[in-house]
Amino acid sequence: MEKGLIIKLLNEIDVILQQEKVKKDESLKRGERFSIFETLGVAHYEVTHSTIIASFLDPKGKHGQGDKFLKLFLSTIGDKTDFNTEKSTVTTEFPFDNGRMDILIEDDQNKAIIIENKIYAGDQSEQLKRYRDYAVNQYKNGFSLYYLTLDGHEASLNSADGVKYECVSYRRDILNWLENSIKESATTPLVRETIIQYRNHIKQLTRQDMETISKDELMKCMADNAEAVAAICNSQEQYKKHVYETFVLPRFEKFSKDKGLTFVGINLFGSGQRGFYFRRQEWKNSGIFIWTDKSDERDFYCGVSSPEGKMNVEKKTKLDCFSKQGSDDYWPYGTKPLDKYMNWDVDTLAEMVNGNYMKYIEDLILEVLRELESKKLPMP
Numbered sequence: 001m002e003k004g005l006i007i008k009l010l011n012e013i014d015v016i017l018q019q020e021k022v023k024k025d026e027s028l029k030r031g032e033r034f035s036i037f038e039t040l041g042v043a044h045y046e047v048t049h050s051t052i053i054a055s056f057l058d059p060k061g062k063h064g065q066g067d068k069f070l071k072l073f074l075s076t077i078g079d080k081t082d083f084n085t086e087k088s089t090v091t092t093e094f095p096f097d098n099g100r101m102d103i104l105i106e107d108d109q110n111k112a113i114i115i116e117n118k119i120y121a122g123d124q125s126e127q128l129k130r131y132r133d134y135a136v137n138q139y140k141n142g143f144s145l146y147y148l149t150l151d152g153h154e155a156s157l158n159s160a161d162g163v164k165y166e167c168v169s170y171r172r173d174i175l176n177w178l179e180n181s182i183k184e185s186a187t188t189p190l191v192r193e194t195i196i197q198y199r200n201h202i203k204q205l206t207r208q209d210m211e212t213i214s215k216d217e218l219m220k221c222m223a224d225n226a227e228a229v230a231a232i233c234n235s236q237e238q239y240k241k242h243v244y245e246t247f248v249l250p251r252f253e254k255f256s257k258d259k260g261l262t263f264v265g266i267n268l269f270g271s272g273q274r275g276f277y278f279r280r281q282e283w284k285n286s287g288i289f290i291w292t293d294k295s296d297e298r299d300f301y302c303g304v305s306s307p308e309g310k311m312n313v314e315k316k317t318k319l320d321c322f323s324k325q326g327s328d329d330y331w332p333y334g335t336k337p338l339d340k341y342m343n344w345d346v347d348t349l350a351e352m353v354n355g356n357y358m359k360y361i362e363d364l365i366l367e368v369l370r371e372l373e374s375k376k377l378p379m380p
Contacts, residue, residue, distance in 0.1 A: 006232065009225040018216050036197060044333070046117045050092045050102045052198060053117075057105065058090040063191045069181050070105070074113070076177040077168050081144045083107050098130040102148075112143040115168075119150060119205075120337040122301060123159035132163045134369045148174070150206055153298075171206040175199065193377065207347055221376070236346070240297065241269050243349050246365055251358045252276070259366070266307070271295050275308070278365055285378040286311055288368050290338070290361060297344035303335035304372070312380050333377065337363075 011228055059067040067085035074083060087108035094104040103115035114131055128145065135143040145165040152169030154160070168174070178199040185192035222229045251263070256263040256278055258270050266286070267274040272295055279287035285306050292300045302322070305311050309331045318334035341348050351357040372379060 002184045005225060005228045009221070009228040011220045012225070013218065016214055016221060019214060019217075046102060046119050046121060047093065048118060050117045053115075054090045054092045054103050057103070059085060061090075063188070065098070065185070065188065065191065066346055068184055069177075072180045072184065073177050076180060077146065077166070077173050077304055079113065079144055079301070081111055081113065081142055082109075083111055083113065083139075087354065094255055096134050098134065099124070099127065101131060106139075110139055110141045111280075112139045113146070114143060115146045115148055116155075117148045120339050120342055122299060122335075122337055123156040125158055128155055128160035132165075136143075152376065156293075169195055169206075170202050175202055175206070175208070178202065237269075240344060240349060243352050247352050247355075248358060252278075252361070255362050255365075259369075261365075264307075269297075275300065277305075280379070286379045290367055298342070300338045300342050300344075301335045302338060302368070303331040304333045304368065306380075311376055317377070319368065319371050321364070321371055325336070333372075336362075 002356045026029050052200075055061050056063060056069045058074055059070055061069075063069070067088070070085045070088065070090075074081075083105075089106050089110060091104045091106075092102065094101040101114055102117040103113075104114040105115075112135060114135060116128060116131065128147065131145060135145065141222040145163070146168050147160070147165050148168050148170070150170050152167045152172060154167055155163075155165065166269040174295040178195055180198065182192055182195050185195060185326070197258035216347075252263045255261075263276065263278055268276065273291070274291050274295070274297070275289055277287035277289040277291075285308060286304065287307065289303050290300055291305075292298060292305065311332050313332040316328070316332040322336040341351065341360055348357060351360075371377075
């Protein structure tokens with residue numbers, strides 16, 4: 001592959017991206033990018049998204065459109081349940097003996113649709129198994145179990161081993177459903193505009209908010225330079241390692257030195273569990289970890305643990321700066337998913353190059369340090 005072809009492709013793409021930036025700036029001035037959902041900061045909260053989605057799915061919802069949106073949703077995700085949408089109820093955070101279901105839809109024929117909604121949070125132990133076991137006993141006429149994530153990835157084996165469920169995504173399924181709902185809301189402008197705002201918010205959340213014209217130009221540019229695109233795509237793993245070694249590692253080593261910490265990487269770009277951690281000299285067997293249980297730089301989270309595995313702490317307590325993920329012997333102070341930086345995808349790599357990723361991690365480490373010190377929590 002000639003270097004010139006790749007440089008030509010990148011230059012052409014840069015022109016398209018600059019044009020897209022101008023379009024976004026103009027759209028912003030016209031007020032077209034305003035979203036009440038973004039203003040309220042709902043991006044990272046599964047409960048809030050579940051409430052919004054459920055409000056449209058509810059045939060008795062204040063949108064006044066009956067079961068229209070529920071029918072569109074089931075059609076979009078290809079649900080095969082013979083579900084009576086007219087006589088159905090929608091509940092969020094439905095409590096049962098072994099947990100809470102994010103969205104539960106029941107009809108008058110003892111059938112159910114169960115949706116587990118994951119934005120950035122990790123799976124709980126045997127989560128989908130518990131939903132399945134409850135549904136088997138409760139809904140004798142059938143049920144469907146869906147696992148909703150940003151990109152449609154599968155649940156962990158710990159949550160869903162042996163469970164029949166379907167993966168759905170915000171990136172494809174929710175956006176398609178919202179687009180169909182917008183078309184069906186022509187006579188209800190207030191409802192339509194609310195759906196449009198939520199659609200735009202989901203596009204930003206899934207990083208698909210490029211205008212159609214710019215996207216078409218980008219696709220044509222890539223097709224016209226297919227060999228160069230192939231060369232770039234085939235170099236993703238090498239690029240990931242290059243970005244880490246060139247931008248991330250030196251920055252974190254300097255940060256650690258400035259803050260009196262030691263930075264240690266474990267099995268990065270190898271197989272099995274991987275990540276890195278920061279530790280103080282007086283912590284003989286503990287550190288603040290950025291960690292993943294996956295083998296493909298995906299689903300990273302932050303927690304306090306030991307390089308040896310279990311951390312010897314008598315009292316377990318969740319840090320305020322962490323999410324609601326529970327404490328255990330391995331993570332005695334809880335854990336926190338890394339929000340939009342959970343996965344080392346091409347967008348995160350770009351944020352590594354411009355420094356935003358490292359700033360996010362550094363701020364998080366300092367926040368954990370402050371809370372550990374203020375609460376005088378042991379770090380053996």
